[in-house]
Amino acid sequence: MTKNKSKAKKSKPLQTPSTVDSKIIPFRYGVVENAGRSFQNTLSVYDPFHPKLSPKAKNPTPSHPRRPLRKHERPKRIDLHDNIQSEARVWRSRMTYRHISIHVKHFILSTPGFPRAPLPPTNPDAYQIVDAGGGKGLGMFAARDIRAVDLVVDERPMMVVPGSSTGVLANKEGFGKYTEEQQKQILLYEMGRAIEIAWSRMPEMHQRAFMELKNAHEQDGSGPHMGRTRTNGRIDCAICKDISRINHSCSPNVVFSWHISSFSVRIRAVRDIPSGSEMTISYCRILDSAAERAKALAPYGIDPCLCSLACSDFVKSNISDERRARFKDPLKLSPKPPEPGEPPNAWVQLALTRLQELEEENLQAAREYRRTLVQLIHIRVFLLDVQKVLYFARKLKAVYKVKDEEEMPEMYTSGEGIERHPYWMMGE
Numbered sequence: 001m002t003k004n005k006s007k008a009k010k011s012k013p014l015q016t017p018s019t020v021d022s023k024i025i026p027f028r029y030g031v032v033e034n035a036g037r038s039f040q041n042t043l044s045v046y047d048p049f050h051p052k053l054s055p056k057a058k059n060p061t062p063s064h065p066r067r068p069l070r071k072h073e074r075p076k077r078i079d080l081h082d083n084i085q086s087e088a089r090v091w092r093s094r095m096t097y098r099h100i101s102i103h104v105k106h107f108i109l110s111t112p113g114f115p116r117a118p119l120p121p122t123n124p125d126a127y128q129i130v131d132a133g134g135g136k137g138l139g140m141f142a143a144r145d146i147r148a149v150d151l152v153v154d155e156r157p158m159m160v161v162p163g164s165s166t167g168v169l170a171n172k173e174g175f176g177k178y179t180e181e182q183q184k185q186i187l188l189y190e191m192g193r194a195i196e197i198a199w200s201r202m203p204e205m206h207q208r209a210f211m212e213l214k215n216a217h218e219q220d221g222s223g224p225h226m227g228r229t230r231t232n233g234r235i236d237c238a239i240c241k242d243i244s245r246i247n248h249s250c251s252p253n254v255v256f257s258w259h260i261s262s263f264s265v266r267i268r269a270v271r272d273i274p275s276g277s278e279m280t281i282s283y284c285r286i287l288d289s290a291a292e293r294a295k296a297l298a299p300y301g302i303d304p305c306l307c308s309l310a311c312s313d314f315v316k317s318n319i320s321d322e323r324r325a326r327f328k329d330p331l332k333l334s335p336k337p338p339e340p341g342e343p344p345n346a347w348v349q350l351a352l353t354r355l356q357e358l359e360e361e362n363l364q365a366a367r368e369y370r371r372t373l374v375q376l377i378h379i380r381v382f383l384l385d386v387q388k389v390l391y392f393a394r395k396l397k398a399v400y401k402v403k404d405e406e407e408m409p410e411m412y413t414s415g416e417g418i419e420r421h422p423y424w425m426m427g428e
């Protein structure tokens with residue numbers, strides 16, 4: 001009997017919402033057109049673990065060894081030892097069941113260490129949230145000198161909305177009957193409702209902090225909750241009280257990373273930041289051209305980008321475009337004898353020039369910066385130049401940890417280690 005009932009429920013097509021409280025969510029057909037990020041390619045966003053969408057999901061084989069969940073570990077509520085209940089609220093809300101597949105939930109709960117406390121920052125009180133000026137609203141500023149690789153903050157979000165959730169909805173029976181535009185509108189509306197439910201279950205101080213965040217989506221059909229989520233979400237939409245206040249720069253000085261075991265967003269410096277300077281992340285792909293970046297930033301209400309004077313300078317941004325396009329193409333270097341008239345080791349100069357250009361563009365957050373440093377270290381090991389290896393290794397150390405929390409290989413930190421490197425033996 002119960003089985004039949006649930007079957008009948010399942011086959012019911014998804015209905016366009018008929019009664020919409022226009023005061024809460026201004027849902028109107030036709031306004032999604034320029035809704036931007038995550039709604040331009042809504043239908044290609046999917047939950048990789050969803051059984052209907054992924055052949056792998058039938059037999060999920062995560063890359064990290066995960067232990068199976070024990071029965072008592074599947075509570076409706078997760079008790080967190082630091083009393084912050086952000087994710088507990090997310091699990092408890094209906095959103096969990098509508099938007100997170102059981103596989104994703106299992107993946108998170110079985111992550112080794114979950115839910116351990118976020119890391120303490122390298123320096124306490126390292127930042128302030130104050131007016132950034134120039135119409136950018138609030139921003140995060142260094143309250144003391146911060147060194148490259150320092151942990152500025154490891155913050156547990158107020159709410160997490162997985163990017164994959166649209167796929168779960170899009171997979172509902174009957175969804176295909178709607179036009180693509182209608183589907184986008186339904187997704188926008190339904191997700192907004194789910195977020196509102198999660199929001200209503202958050203502690204009051206988080207509800208207030210959430211509603212105080214900037215909303216750059218007041219006109220496109222996103223409701224107040226969805227609009228704030230889309231303006232402030234980082235990495236699969238983690239909405240934080242402080243980190244969501246970090247403004248965008250095309251040459252950012254901090255980077256963020258998401259850590260499931262602590263369920264937190266980590267901000268680390270990629271270069272030294274003097275006290276009083278603004279800390280910035282990138283909301284788009286930093287090696288894209290200025291025009292491509294402008295397109296990606298428009299949905300955040302950033303038009304034009306006010307990150308620096310150079311960004312709006314036509315001549316400077318042309319030079320920068322040309323350089324960034326080249327940085328997408330990694331250098332392929334191999335030792336070769338100098339051409340007539342060339343200085344010895346002229347081939348090394350290519351990598352040195354690239355490093356200099358990356359530093360002039362302040363692109364320490366780009367993968368290419370780290371790659372170029374590793375390349376220069378290898379070249380100098382091959383040329384048996386210990387001092388230069390140590391020089392580049394100091395720079396590499398500052399950017400090695402920022403994304404994956406990996407430590408730089410010990411080998412590069414001492415003369416002895418360097419002499420054990422395979423390239424040293426080749427060089428000899």
Ligand SMILES: C[S@@+](CC[C@H](N)C(=O)[O-])C[C@H]1O[C@@H](n2cnc3c(N)ncnc32)[C@H](O)[C@@H]1O
Binds near residue numbers: 135
């Ligand atoms: C995630 S919020 C950042 C915090 C925001 N300034 C605030 O007051 O809450 C993103 C919003 O900040 C502003 N913003 C961020 N970076 C900007 C930039 N480079 N140029 C202009 N506005 C920017 C835009 O209004 C954007 O919608």
